[in-house]
Amino acid sequence: MSEWVNNNIPTFTHSDIPTFTYSKLNMTSPQLDSKIPAGPIEDKWTKYKSSVPLVNPSNKRRIEVIVVGTGLAGASAAASLAEMGYKVKAFCFQDSPRRAHSIAAQGGINAAKNYQNDGDSIYRLFYDTVKGGDYRSREANVYRLSEVSGSIIDQCVAQGVPFAREYGGLLSNRSFGGVQVQRTFYAAGQTGQQLLLGAYSALQRQVGIGAVQMYTRHEMLDVVKIDGKCRGIIARNLVTGEIERHSGHAVLLCSGGYGNVFYLSTNAMGCNVTAAWKAHRRGAFFGNPCFTQIHPTCIPVSGEHQSKLTLMSESLRNDGRIWVPKKKDDNRPANQIPEAERDYYLERRYPAFGNLVPRDIASRAAKERCDAGYGVGPSKMAVYLDYASAIERYGKGEANKNNIINPTDEQVREMGKDVVKEKYGNLFDMYKQITGEDPYEVPMRIYPAVHYTMGGLWVDYNLMTTVPGLYALGEANFSDHGANRLGASALMQGLADGYFVIPYTVGSYLAGEIRTGEIPTDHEAFVQAEKDVKDKIAKLLSVKGQTSPEHFHRELGKIMWDKCGMARNAKDLQSAILEIRALRKRFWEDVRVMGSADELNPELDKASRVSDFMELGELMCQDALDRNESCGGHFREEYQTEEGEATRDDENYMYVSAWEYNGESNWQLHKEELEYENIKIAQRSYK
């Protein structure tokens, strides 16, 4: 062990392989009751809704629900539950609930409305989502998601969300990657913002009438369990540093994803796993932690200083062509590389879908080219996204429309640029702002980046975790997206969970809580949880080492990206586990947290979050190591075809991995077998 302190990368020996205990192969663990209602899939939810126990209005007033996080899932849940009459306490670490990272989603939200008369239906959305997720999601949940998707649009429109519209005043739709219908509703490139502001306004309305008590700049640091049930949380007031006890009959974790474990991601700086991780440590199983989505169109890293990555909407792939030079280490500027010397590798490899293949495939293909030495830009870790031919095509179209015969090349380019500007202007501006290059003149450089985590807390059909009374919604749960999420589905899921699922399902638990009465916060469990939190904070402040939390986060991110990122293999994963353990050890010996515990102290917040990421990182690697197949966002180099396509192993791995925490570096794997009764399983092919 001692060599780790000297922060050498440990050499891997067989005896160091982490050991897991397996439940019986391909048999659902008895601890994982998914509580899927019986009956045909299209009737499950309707039947469930009409038979779920209800809580009468006078009882609702006496029941408190805690909601952690105020993104799409959290804000919509808090508002809806308060409307129903529950007493709600909502928490967010930001200075306002409106700043949750759902705000940054660009492209759109899917719904099976079939407004475009192109044959869309609930079943098709369900089918596309399950297939897109590479058959690693739970059928009943996904079907329900598709079923309520239309109501989400209705609800948002009623709230005044300004979706894009046609001249007739009806809603406009666009298409998105990997799908054959137009079912994506959008508000320019700011759909997430508009949806979140809709949910936020519903939430603020409830705050205004006193039905929701809002705690901003508060971070949840533990869940409190009494007699096996979740009874409250411990939160830290990030302004005063005060540790507060809050009791509730149910706790809803809507705390988002954990993409920041990679340090660089498209997540916001504050996005963290802490709430979910504390729940995990208190008994909530963690589902599919290794399923991470790498988004193909992000602005590449420009240097060591980089703090986060910026996504360029997937919609750009509708018109842009992706290429790299045919020659290795070609240092010519893009515009000087002749057509014949360019490799449009997506069009070459996937002629049927071309540049519109799903995210996981586009990302891996970019990585493959760059790893092989064909990357472009100063870092050589980027590929071109080229609008030259789109500009020409649109320009010619405009010339036609305006009856300009024999337009000059210059005219065509100018008219084409105007069309592109109208469609993607804000994205092009953003690219120019960040890189200093004009994408109308030179091809954009893009590279994949961590964007979304399909994994999260394991939940049953009711969205309840393995801890009774503790729920997980939105990106925080292991979700309906299987191993890969389709574009414009995250917004759909967050709002489905918050607006249309939890208001019903929480009743089935709370109906049994009407006699509980107010939960006192002086119970031993609260005292102990508060002490644990305080101890950890004191420990963080007491190390007084040399290295900033930020620095550790960066190191962790590098390990994760290199070894548990877009492509993984057993050897690297095993060594990553050891490296993370060593890093964690070093963290607790050498972290320097400035300031004190009783003031606004972003360094302390950060240190606490990084310490949780370091535990999660190990679990992600373990999960990736366990899953000896390639599926969706999880690509194991050992399991691929000769052409480099993913090889899924349905025989042995058609299950959800749910990990139980049994102490440091000690997890037990439980499996939930996935059954597909309504969809024929097929190999995904986009060739």
Add this chain to the structure above:
Amino acid sequence: MSLTLKVWRQKNKDSEGSLETYALEGISPDMSFLEMFDVLNEQLIHENKEPIAFDHDCREGICGSCSMHINGRPHGPLTGVATCQLHMRSFSDGDTIVVEPWRAVAFPVMKDLVVDRSSFDRIISAGGFVSVNTGNARDANSLPVPKENADEAFMAAACIGCGACVAACKNASAMLFTSAKISQLALLPQGQAERKLRAEKMVAQMDSEGFGACTNTGACSAECPKEISMENIARMNREYLGAKLTSSRV
């Protein structure tokens, strides 16, 4: 690049603050302004000094957390850009940059560059919504909205609630923020039922928070990272005065 930074440091809400001067070297023009602050903070930690607290989150110009008054302008020298999307190439080697928090009585400084903008949330709570409970909505396409109205409502709804309008206004007025929400909902059919009440209540809340009145200087719109138009303030005035004159509440 080498820079001199003069940054507002303030221990907490109740203490007096002052501008502190820091020298920074080796700054890349490709860094964002906040990444430059990250470097400065790392440097401070190495010197065993407390790093500078500042609000930031998404770093892609949409969450509205960042709130720096840079060289006399909210969000710095560019138009239509939040601090997080400002890059160091907008500055020159050797520059001195003064960074202050938003200044307004309604935005008290909590620490260094962090201010309390909860007054904005309270303005929204007063009426910045359509009172429609979950599950009560009719089919989305049963209510056509003229494209121009939808587009205009969207432009107003693009507000990120950063508070740059208040910071830029010589009166620390929140009228651009408030009017953006009133406008959005006044332009849409969904907002009609509560139109009058909304305008009355939101303006009353805005006034009670201690923001100044509007002098129509246009500084708010000029500094707004989302370039929200002054037309919204005119619309809010119409909405408010119209509501006061015609609503049934005495």
Add this chain to the structure above:
Amino acid sequence: MSWLTQTLSSSIGKKLIMALTGLFLCTFLIVHMIGNLQLFKSDEGLAFNTYTVFMTTNPFIKTISYGLYAFILIHAFDGLYLAYINQKARAKKYAKVNNQSTWASRNMGILGTVLLVYLVVHMGDFWYEYKFGHLPFKEYTIDLSEGTIIDTRQMPDGFMLNSKIEERLSDDNKSKTVIVKDLYQEAESSFANPLLVLFYILGMAAVSFHLVHGFRSAWQTLGANHPKYNPLFNFLGVWLFAIIIPIAFAAMPVYFFLKQL
């Protein structure tokens, strides 16, 4: 509080008061300017002096003028109060400010205060003198067939009339004599003083800056901001109120000053 006082004491209500009184003062400026253009007539002040009588005796105009005084006071005090609460909204000032707004728009309070001082001096010079001072009278004899002035005569000191004007036809009905309070003469003598001329020019500069923002701003406060009509507001605000009116007014003292050189 009734709804009305509640409305008028809100931030928008206070601005409404500024806008309505301000726009009224703008229309007054137009009337005042057109009337005063008679100063440029080379009739030794006959037209101007009779106009002055009309303006100070016509019951309708008199009623309006009381409204005008009230509006000036309301505009001034509401403006000063607004300036006070507005600066209170930012207790701690910025160390560095780089404004993106026009100078005039930021300094309406200062410009308004300058104008208030100007008004006090201006009204002391003319309004007060005319009403309570001892202005001399002047007699004009006019040929009725030609419409020309045949003769003028300064009335002696201490000459008084029961009214501000007295008209008398000659016995042959060919001419008439008009005896009228000679405010024109007051202007002539006052503007011989270069310092006062300069003060008036500065006053008009303040009017120009105050109105280049104020006129447009008043409409904005009233809710008028529309791409179709904004060019009209801007045109009037700039050309009529910030250029033509202040220049025409400033030309008057300059004209008298040059005339007596």
